[in-house]
Amino acid sequence: MTTAASHAQGLGEENSIWFKLAPLLRGDPENPMRILMHMTDRYGPVIPVNLANQRIVFISEPEYFKHVLVTKVDNYVKYFDGLKPIFGKSMITNDGALWQKIRMPQQPAFHPDMFAEYIPYFIKAIQAKMDIWAKLAKSGETFEMVEQTWTLAADMICKALFDRDMPFNPHVVFKCVKTYTDVMNHRDIRLRMQAGEVFELSQEDAAKAVEAWVSVPPSVIAANPREDRERTLLKLIEDAVADPNVPEFDRQQGLDEIKQYLWAGTETTALTLAWALYEVSRKPEMAERIRAESVAVFGDREPTAADYSALAYTRAIIQETMRVYPPVWGLIRVATKDDVIGGKEIKAGDRVTLFAYGAHHNPKFWPEPEEFRPERWMGGAAKKQVKYSYIPFGAGKRSCIGGAMSQVENTLALSILLRRFRPEYAGLDPARINATVTLTPKGGLPFRIRELS
Ligand code: HEM
Numbered sequence: 001m002t003t004a005a006s007h008a009q010g011l012g013e014e015n016s017i018w019f020k021l022a023p024l025l026r027g028d029p030e031n032p033m034r035i036l037m038h039m040t041d042r043y044g045p046v047i048p049v050n051l052a053n054q055r056i057v058f059i060s061e062p063e064y065f066k067h068v069l070v071t072k073v074d075n076y077v078k079y080f081d082g083l084k085p086i087f088g089k090s091m092i093t094n095d096g097a098l099w100q101k102i103r104m105p106q107q108p109a110f111h112p113d114m115f116a117e118y119i120p121y122f123i124k125a126i127q128a129k130m131d132i133w134a135k136l137a138k139s140g141e142t143f144e145m146v147e148q149t150w151t152l153a154a155d156m157i158c159k160a161l162f163d164r165d166m167p168f169n170p171h172v173v174f175k176c177v178k179t180y181t182d183v184m185n186h187r188d189i190r191l192r193m194q195a196g197e198v199f200e201l202s203q204e205d206a207a208k209a210v211e212a213w214v215s216v217p218p219s220v221i222a223a224n225p226r227e228d229r230e231r232t233l234l235k236l237i238e239d240a241v242a243d244p245n246v247p248e249f250d251r252q253q254g255l256d257e258i259k260q261y262l263w264a265g266t267e268t269t270a271l272t273l274a275w276a277l278y279e280v281s282r283k284p285e286m287a288e289r290i291r292a293e294s295v296a297v298f299g300d301r302e303p304t305a306a307d308y309s310a311l312a313y314t315r316a317i318i319q320e321t322m323r324v325y326p327p328v329w330g331l332i333r334v335a336t337k338d339d340v341i342g343g344k345e346i347k348a349g350d351r352v353t354l355f356a357y358g359a360h361h362n363p364k365f366w367p368e369p370e371e372f373r374p375e376r377w378m379g380g381a382a383k384k385q386v387k388y389s390y391i392p393f394g395a396g397k398r399s400c401i402g403g404a405m406s407q408v409e410n411t412l413a414l415s416i417l418l419r420r421f422r423p424e425y426a427g428l429d430p431a432r433i434n435a436t437v438t439l440t441p442k443g444g445l446p447f448r449i450r451e452l453s
Helices: 003-010 017-025 033-043 062-071 096-110 112-139 145-162 170-181 183-194 203-214 216-222 233-242 251-264 267-281 284-298 305-310 312-324 356-360 403-420
Strands: 046-051 054-059 076-078 330-335 339-341 344-346 351-355 421-425 433-435 439-441 446-451
Touching: 017 033, 033 046, 033 054, 033 356, 046 344, 054 062, 062 339, 062 351, 062 356, 096 112, 096 233, 096 251, 112 145, 112 305, 112 403, 112 421, 112 446, 145 170, 145 233, 145 251, 145 267, 145 403, 145 446, 170 203, 203 216, 216 233, 216 251, 233 251, 251 267, 267 284, 267 312, 267 403, 267 421, 267 439, 284 305, 284 312, 284 403, 305 403, 312 403, 330 356, 351 356, 403 421
Parallel strands: 054 351
Antiparallel strands: 046 054, 076 330, 330 351, 339 344, 421 446, 433 439
């Protein structure tokens, strides 16, 4: 068996937490999250599940999220089995001193002061997307929204953080990534292989997927800079690779960091924008309010960082979208020490799953949690929220490096795109949910688009 094929099975191996969760998640074809919610209702906020050679502990209470992610963060390490082909040895997979050494040199690129510099490049990417949408509006064809928002998110990262025009075909590349992260599919593959069946994803396909993904970072580095800007994330990565004081940050580390951004920083952002468009396309009054806000805040000029701050309603739509559809629906850690959480014993080696979706949909913290209500985020309302009941970006020192920036990207994109277009959702109502490593729409989010006169 080739290495690529064995990677392809990594997520679906019997020892993998994804493999163990998959049968559970399949029980509800409309929304697999509901099964986990029922489990929580029935058995409480800390549920140890004993399996043959290992335990999964399922946690859904905000104060215990804090315990794992903040108070005892060093006793719970990252879990990345099966995702190595995607992330390599990038920062997101590391722990302890090594993680700190890798994150520190890159942190300045995500300081909020940098957002004003990035905004013109986000807007260039949004304008390029509007050219494509103008053609889609003209043809009247149905298209897949997540593909559209994913390419937009990737273009924004390439332009703003790498000073490059996207030097790869995002449709091909991201299809490869999904090959690995569609957990349910991996399980199928494994079972079919056991039964001696020919499986859908051939070893050659898997090898090609790895090859395509691995070729992306060198293509980013080799592409011509757009403007030779000095302050970019790519420059910080190159400086770290060249710094003899950080030998751990070698060339491969640099390539893996780029891979990490092109997945962790794009799929999540793209899913959020696509789900937001799905919600507002079904609630025209929300779309109208977003348009009115854009007219009032930036009129006919390009929005700036100050305008972003003033787009309170549009930003609230993005925040509410991440509550209802948290792209990372569960955060996984491995306990390195014995512990007690909520009166239940945690043993070293346990896989601890923090069920973010469960907290986001718990009526204890969110009245009428299934209602999409941006007002929860407006005025003083957000101050009343229970701490750690909303963790779309994780929490504590390992929280998302790009979370604040993604909100700038998505708020501006939603504001500018809706100003010119009316996206019309053309799929099943309501959309079905699929739990891969991320929370994705099952079968996608088909849309048609109209240009507003
Ligand atoms: C809606 C958009 C996003 C969501 C929902 C999201 C979610 C998350 C979450 C939940 C984590 C923590 C995972 C854990 O603790 O196990 C994380 C980490 C991370 N995210 Fe994001 N993310 C988003 C956007 C971005 C963007 C735009 C970037 C960069 C361009 C980015 C880069 C990263 C990196 C590098 C880490 C690892 C940080 C570390 O380990 O120190 N993410 N993200």
